[in-house]
Amino acid sequence: MFDDPMTTADMIGWAFGFLLPLVQVLGVLSAVDAIMHARTPQGSAAWVVALVLLPLVTLPLYWAFGRSRFEGYVRAVRQFDDEVTARLERAQRSLERWEVPPEAACDERTASELRGFANLSRLPFLRGNSLRLLVDGKDTFDAILGAIDAAEHTVVAQFYIVHDDRLGRRFQRSLLDAAARGVHVFFVYDGVGSHSLPRRYVRTLREAGVEVNEFSGERGWLGRFRINFRNHRKIVVVDGQRAFVGGLNVGDEYLGLDPTLSPWRDTHLAVEGPAAQALQLTFARDWYYGRGEVPELPWELAGSDRDQNALVVASGPADRVETAGLLYAQAIAAAEHRVWIASPYFVPDGLVLGALQSAALRGVDVRVIMPRMVDSWMFRFVPYAFLPDVEHVGVKVFLYEDGFMHQKVILVDDDYAAVGTANFDNRSFRLNFEVTCLAHDAAFCADVEAMLEADLARSTRLTEEDLTAQSFPFRLAARSTRLLAPVL
Incomplete structure (x- = not known):
């Protein structure tokens, strides 16, 4: 004799009877992961309590927001260092010519400060730079787009947010024109910050020969849940000599054209000299993470007459220290x-x-x-x-x-x-x-x-x-x- 068919209530009861213990086990396992990887003891304790007591609610939150180490990027950076040692050595030797040794400081206190900053960066202070403040959007993008329009060999551009608006299309046109002149153009945008960027915007760039990379988190299916890790860098380097870094992204609001956030007050920095190459090295690491290849970039340096000392500090969740x-x-x-x-x-x-x-x-x-x-x-x-x-x-x-x-x-x-x-x-x-x-x-x-x-x-x-x-x-x-x- 066949058993009576399962009712909807029976199936729901069976599902909960099976799924709830599974979720509880996953909660405990995730709590162990939190103990091993959470950023702070306080954060670890909070996640452990929440994952054990309320796993159904906190499991997706933990795997989206809770973990601090960007394992895929860590592996990629180490592989980058192993695979391009010769090229890194070339860049490093070029940078070392412009190094400001801490011992050259006028007093021991300053020498100690310079040493501490350099050890944190893992790069030295570099002399021979020209540093110029760019205040607000018009001056910043006039300088950036002007430099791209004058590029002869390479352009690398990286932004957290890129919009398909008036400024976004001006930026796109500058990249397209550079590529049409035979300039090798590399472009990175963050998948979270630029979530509204239309595919056609990127497709137009790719079809014109611009190499494009979306920085979207750890590669693989798990990366889809890592929206907590974002590439917030804004870097442009032209011909390995002129660089721009600071607070402005690519969007009309950064020009003060959004009435709800106007006027927009921001600061960017124009860099010429060896520090531009240090910014380019930061870009190259991010590019390698996304594409698994080393970008062909110039590593020869020329100093500026202003001879200002500067240090580039790249930071992120892959770092061993904060x-x-x-x-x-x-x-x-x-x-x-x-x-x-x-x-x-x-x-x-x-x-x-x-x-x-x-x-x-x-x-x-x-x-x-x-x-x-x-x-x-x-x-x-x-x-x-x-x-x-x-x-x-x-x-x-x-x-x-x-x-x-x-x-x-x-x-x-x-x-x-x-x-x-x-x-x-x-x-x-x-x-x-x-x-x-x-x-x-x-x-x-x-x-x-x-x-x-x-x-x-x-x-x-x-x-x-x-x-x-x-x-x-x-x-x-x-x-x-x-x-x-x-x-x-």
């Missing part, structure tokens, strides 16, 4: 007189927050500039979240009032200034691939000082009284933002 956060912490620790920081997002971790507090307690003039205008509701309360922690020790917080400020700049005394892609938050410190150009040059520091003084003139001091004057729900939301700091 390079971006340590760069900020080292820079702040080196300060004797002032630390001025401009960033759209001020969400420091414990290491960097402690460095800021310590500097202020030493009597250093510590100023943090953030925008009052926000580009996401999640960041509305960020300026207030850490205000009580920093103001009572003397850190001054300013809100930029003239539109949305997106620059990532730090100035330390008259000694160091940095422009790059890294925000002052956990995502840039631990999750994103970033790049920063750190200058050790008094003249460049004076240029950055003048720029930031103009920004401060358009800013309002934020005090703890401003927070206490807010409603209780607002203050609660501000303090609760600290709980979201690891994922902001």
Whole structure:
């Protein structure tokens, strides 16, 4: 006699009876993975509790957002180093000719600082550079597109966000024209940041001979879930000699054409000289990760008459240490007189927050500039979240009032200034691939000082009284933002 057919309720019961134990086992196994790979002990503990108690909810979140190491990139970088040793040696020998040895510093303190920064970067400070600030979108893209239009041999271009709008099409046309002239053009865009970029945009470039690579996370099916790891770098290098790096992506909003975020305040950096090759080396590593091949790029160098010293610091989740956060912490620790920081997002971790507090307690003039205008509701309360922690020790917080400020700049005394892609938050410190150009040059520091003084003139001091004057729900939301700091 046949058994009665299973009812829908029976099938649902059977499915839950089978799936729930399986999900629980996967939750425990993922908890073990969290113990081995989570970024911090606190994060590890939080994931373990959540994965064991609520695996059905937290399993997909963990595999999308929880892991910090970019294993595929780590393997690719090591393979890159093994497979192109000769070419790396050629580039390294070329860079070594321009190295600034720490021992050449005028005092042991400076020598120690230079040594620390260089060891963090794994590249030396390089002399023979020309560094020029590019303030806001028009100057930046006039310079970038002008350089691409004048390219003779190679163009490498890498952006986190590329839109198919007026600026995006101007950028595309410059790449197409360069390729038509016989220039070898390489283009990398991030698959998360540029998720809305139409396929036809990329197809047009490829059909014209531009080599295109989407940086989309770890290769293989698992990479589809790794949206937490993003290549946030913005690098353009022309003929191996002229480079651009900073905060601006390719989109009309970066020209101030988005009425909801206008005017747009940002900073980019034009680099000529050996540091341009260090930026090109960073691009080459990312290219190899995506394509499994070494791009044919020029590695011969020529110095600039300005002879400014600069260090390129590439950072990302593949690093054995948290390079971006340590760069900020080292820079702040080196300060004797002032630390001025401009960033759209001020969400420091414990290491960097402690460095800021310590500097202020030493009597250093510590100023943090953030925008009052926000580009996401999640960041509305960020300026207030850490205000009580920093103001009572003397850190001054300013809100930029003239539109949305997106620059990532730090100035330390008259000694160091940095422009790059890294925000002052956990995502840039631990999750994103970033790049920063750190200058050790008094003249460049004076240029950055003048720029930031103009920004401060358009800013309002934020005090703890401003927070206490807010409603209780607002203050609660501000303090609760600290709980979201690891994922902001």
